[in-house]
Amino acid sequence: MNGTREGDAAWPDGLLLAYYGDDFTGSTDAMEAMTAAGVPTVLCLQKPTRELLARFPEVRCVGMAGSSRGRSGAWMDDELPEAFASLATLGAPILQYKVCSTFDSSPEVGSIGRAIDIGVKHMPGGWSPMVVGAPRLMRYQMFGNLFAAADGVGYRLDRHPTMSRHPVTPMSEADLRLHLARQTARRIELIDMIQLRGDDVDARVRALSAADTPVALIDVLDEETLAAAGRLVWKHRGEGIFTASSSGLQYALAAYWRACGPLPAKSSLPLAGPVQAIAAVSGSCSPVTAVQIAWARAHGFHTERLELRRALDPRDGDAEIERVVTAAAQTLTLGISAIVYSAEGPDDPAVTGFDAIASSAGLTRHDAARKIGRALAEVMRRLLDRVDLARVVVAGGDSSGEVASTLGIDALSVVAGLAPGAPLCRAWSAEPRRDGLQIVLKGGQLGEASFFGAVREGRVSGV
Structure with missing residues (x-):
């Protein structure tokens, strides 16, 4: 070399x-x-x-x-x-x-x-x-x-x-x-x-x-x-x-x-420690995220599907958001973690039939996808307004952008390691309710099956 x-x-x-x-x-x-x-x-x-x-x-x-x-x-x-x-x-x-x-x-x-x-x-x-x-x-x-x-x-x-x-x-x-x-x-x-x-x-x-x-x-x-x-x-x-x-x-x-050069010989990040419950929203279509949602469901998380046809319908969209927020908030107040998701893997009918779903709403595929991202962002905003949460997760790149923007976050810094590529971050915001929030923005392909559990427990997990 x-x-x-x-x-x-x-x-x-x-x-x-x-x-x-x-x-x-x-x-x-x-x-x-x-x-x-x-x-x-x-x-x-x-x-x-x-x-x-x-x-x-x-x-x-x-x-x-x-x-x-x-x-x-x-x-x-x-x-x-x-x-x-x-x-x-x-x-x-x-x-x-x-x-x-x-x-x-x-x-x-x-x-x-x-x-x-x-x-x-x-x-x-x-x-x-x-x-x-x-x-x-x-x-x-x-x-x-x-x-x-x-x-x-x-x-x-x-x-x-x-x-x-x-x-x-x-x-x-x-x-x-x-x-x-x-x-x-x-x-x-x-x-x-x-x-x-x-x-x-x-x-x-x-x-x-x-x-x-x-x-x-x-x-x-x-x-x-x-x-x-x-x-x-x-x-x-x-x-x-x-x-x-x-x-x-x-x-x-x-x-x-x-x-x-000037860097320490070994790279590392601190550990986060556990919280009682986390809230997550997922717009990811990845099979990796699907496995993670299934693991969470099998290990006591409440999982709630956002119905895409209703979410894209201007007459029913707000009611659908309110439905999933109410269900998730009820479990979170009991100390049970909750995940609101739009699909479970690439073979989910919500994915394979997405073009037809978008068309029935009079939207292009791109516009429908962005509207779902905004719906998930609104879900997270309402959950944070109703439940005192210290740590949240967003799965999916497009969804992460919508959520972070909706929450009024100005900047992020890393506070702890979790899965490679998906660290635990601290939110910096002029809004006191958002400043200091711990948030994980997870790409669809990242994390092991127990990823959501690892976030809740604040432990490092594998790719």
């Missing part, structure tokens, strides 16, 4: 990294990776103003949670330039568009290529590195192809039991060069694991860098290649680079800084 010279990892003054998360769960995943490594990080749920950041004088990494993963190209053209510009003005040498480690995207929805084309204009660098593999999350990139593990089995992403069947952005191509080429005309290069281990990898970066700012995918298979990728990005950051990467970038930089 290419060695590290003295001073390669030296930290400059000020921020090290600023990132825009393409959904809320992924944004907390990136924040967890940095915080656990010993890099103070805050996640803003609005544009990170100087006034807001003044509340966190120690931070070296700033994130901004967004919702672009489920948005159109036109929306990205309207919203991302201002978001990237606001982050670039903070002065960090690396500006990241944080993507999901399963590369959720298509030319029409959540286009990563379009985000890169917008983002590279905000940094002067001659290359745009891309780190997607994250071994801690069981995501691996080999020779440009992305793999992910499910239930202990590794799959090429176009054969993954969930991602190959994703209802919005199904993965039909695991070679990220080919997948990304459908979304941008930009030159796409690869630094594979053989080149990464070679002595001339730095020359490779210098040779590919040019005025057209190509994307350079970097293979990550294990801790060795992870640290090597981090070294390459950090050493060749120049006057500033833009990167579209998963939290693999955070893990890579931390691994490199840990190996030769």
Whole structure:
């Protein structure tokens, strides 16, 4: 492996990294990776103003949670330039568009290529590195192809039991060069694991860098290649680079800084401790979340389904929200945890029949999905107004964004570890009833079967 010279990892003054998360769960995943490594990080749920950041004088990494993963190209053209510009003005040498480690995207929805084309204009660098593999999350990139593990089995992403069947952005191509080429005309290069281990990898970066700012995918298979990728990005950051990467970038930089720089040898987060009961809302269609809901039901949680036809009907929508809130609140006041969910896995009729359900409500699939997210957000808001709760969970990236926005949360910071990629966060808000709330934003693929129980008990669980 290419060695590290003295001073390669030296930290400059000020921020090290600023990132825009393409959904809320992924944004907390990136924040967890940095915080656990010993890099103070805050996640803003609005544009990170100087006034807001003044509340966190120690931070070296700033994130901004967004919702672009489920948005159109036109929306990205309207919203991302201002978001990237606001982050670039903070002065960090690396500006990241944080993507999901399963590369959720298509030319029409959540286009990563379009985000890169917008983002590279905000940094002067001659290359745009891309780190997607994250071994801690069981995501691996080999020779440009992305793999992910499910239930202990590794799959090429176009054969993954969930991602190959994703209802919005199904993965039909695991070679990220080919997948990304459908979304941008930009030159796409690869630094594979053989080149990464070679002595001339730095020359490779210098040779590919040019005025057209190509994307350079970097293979990550294990801790060795992870640290090597981090070294390459950090050493060749120049006057500033833009990167579209998963939290693999955070893990890579931390691994490199840990190996030769100012970070402690071992990453860790404190434990949270138990609470009597938690409330959760889930808009996730993932089979992983379905197993977690079933586990919770079998272990004493109250589970309540949000009926989609009624929730989407303008005549019945509020009554349906009130119905599930009343049922959940009644059990919570008895000290019993409650989960309100919209589906249990990809084979749930609410998922397979969603197009017909949306059509019957006179809505497009996209508009119906957002309306369900807003309904779940309203469920959580009403529950918090009626029941004294210290800790809550939101499952699903789009749902997490809707809930966090509805609750009036300004920023999040990590307070404890739970499952990798799904930390326990503290909410910062001008509203006293929300300030200090403990909240977990969980991606659909994350957590073991007993995840909801682990959140209630405040213990660490596996992927």
